Amino acid sequence: MKTCKKCNLPETYETIVFNENGCNICVGTNKYKNIDWAENKKKLLNLVNKYKSQKGYDCIIPFSGGKDSTFQVHYAVKELKLKPLVVRFNHGFLRPKINSNTERFLKKIGVDFIDFSPNWKIVRFLMEESFRRKGDFCWHCHTGIFAYPLRLAVSFNVPLVIYGEPQSFHSQYYNVDEFEKENIEKFEMLRTLGISAEDMVGMVNERQDEKISLRDLEPFSFPDEKEFIEKKILPINLGNYIKWDVKSQVEIIKDLYGWETDELEGVPDELNPYGSKIECFMQGTRDYIKYLKRGFSRITQNSSQLINDGVISIEQAKKITEANEGQIPPSLDIFLDFINMDKKDFYEICESMEVYPHKRDKKKNYKISKKTSDFDKWFKVK
Template identity: 30%
Template sequence: MSFKYCQRCVLPDTRPGIVIDDEGICTGCRGHEDKESKIDWEARAKAFDAVVADAKERATGYDCIVPVSGGKDSWYQIIKAQEYGLKVLGVTWRTPARTEIGQRNLDRMIDKLGIDHIDFSISPDVERRFMKAAYEQVGVTGLPMHMALFAIPIRLAVQMRVPLILWGENPQLEYGGNDVERLSDRLDADWLAVHGCLQSTDAESWVGIEGLTEGDLAAYRFPKDPDFDVRSVFLGAFFKWNSFENTKIAAARGFGYSDTDIKTGSWSFADIDCHFISLHHFIKWYKFGITRDFDTLSVQIRYGITTREAALAQIKERGLRIPEDDIRRFCAFQGESPDWFWEVAERFRNKDIWKQDGNDWTIPGFVIEDWRW
């Protein structure tokens, strides 16, 4: 397979959602152009007024659910909802590997922003077996996480009669999606099927694997034929999303992060809630030939914070950073040795882009010529 890189940012078209057009520009960069010039944000803000009015009219208790991790975007989403007078119920899927700073931010968020909140825990043993199955079968440690964090708020909204769910950014607008997806505001069943990181599976697909029963997977199920209409939208479709601005807004109200402790990519303020998120990003090296830096630095290039040249130099200097501590923690959680982790990772190496050269694996045509393989 031949693959190519965007001429403006550093993303290759091996990344899901990234298509590079005739001018050599990727869907992520086109999304940024949409944000800057195509989308009429005033009209979008007006449209949000109507979303709010509809929620208020149909609400019998909470106006909206905001799915939250405690991270910067969670804070921003709640602050925005409260600006519009919405009564918020925060809902969290509790990761089995929450970080200390993640817990502190979540506690602070509930306190400082004054919201009601549900911290939804799934049996750690079920999480463990589901993660193992997902990693071994499809190479996605983050699949159970994504299924839970979408299914739990959606099901609770139906059951608790909460008419609106406010998600954060529209990933297809921020990270690459087609013309229609970029302009959409809806997170619905169709979106989940394609973009939910669920590999075209649902909870039922996993019954019987690693001894998982239907009952074990109850929390991961989406409501079938819901008897209440929940509007489920991306806040980032109504207000121009900017991770750096969101961080400032969140930090002004109490969100904390360490400037020096970078978990993944080039952002110290992102992916800090959970010890296992780094694995989800790490495996993309095998599958798509990218590190998290490719994603975060591409966003910075679009924002004009860095240049393509500087980004490539930074990626080269950092090299492949292996999240050793998190891998160790994940293997301990699984009761497996690190060898197991590496063997499974190897199984998902994308042979369309990776070629073996003696003992080394390399990617011919990699964007950095003198990369240390």
């Protein structure tokens, strides 16, 4: 496969376009560094001043307990002086250290917190169906973490919703200097995998004996658009208004709240120094599926970002990725047990969704990545 001469991302990376300067992804990263952040900060302050309330909540902040959402809450409370309602859509696979980080952080900072867990049976159906249809089992998570806080914003009449990273950090659906809006168009384009809630109900009911209804999928569905507009719900990305510096942000939450990073299944520690994607114990399997479909995984993605940040060279990145890409995660067995699927079906589904020109070498003897230290604490069906 062709790869970017500067950041090493492959041609199967979503939205990538190669150019004389490398690719549009690494060019966008460099462009982000040159935005007028003082001016954007003024826009943020003017915006939040309009939404500060004398009663109830000033804003809603979607929260996972990871590094970004922890910093979002910190910044909103300590820098913007807002009173937030912090909302976690619990996808069902949170790791022990994230839960302890969350408990410690919430007690130290002092905010109201809603922790919502969707129906576990419904989640299982959704995971199986979205994997079979799209090779991505995270439909319930993609939709729920965005839809559920927005539904609360409508119900509680709290118009301002503060997310963290813009989509432009990871793809070029948007320009890095563009103020993204979490509206229904973006939700349908990026969150639903092209499967509406109505379609999902029909798909699940074709396969499962236990039937579901559209009512069961309300937590995963965008709010009523008319009501959303009438109540002037405004979801923003904090990273559009302040320079998103992950290294310094992680240092802040570590120093102030004792936030701790963790291992990431299948990824060498040196490629994940700031604790990206450590919330979910299915992350290793999700990354492995990306490798099966596109020929790269989190290892290549993280190393590419570290190249752009000047932490490692492209030669170092290539050496690490060649030694580690394609390893089989121990969490794969947990995932397959959960959706009641055998490995033959799993690999056939992934193979049917390979992105040209990637083709997995079936004759290669792939290693199994080491178990993380908390593996035995992960929920298992069997």
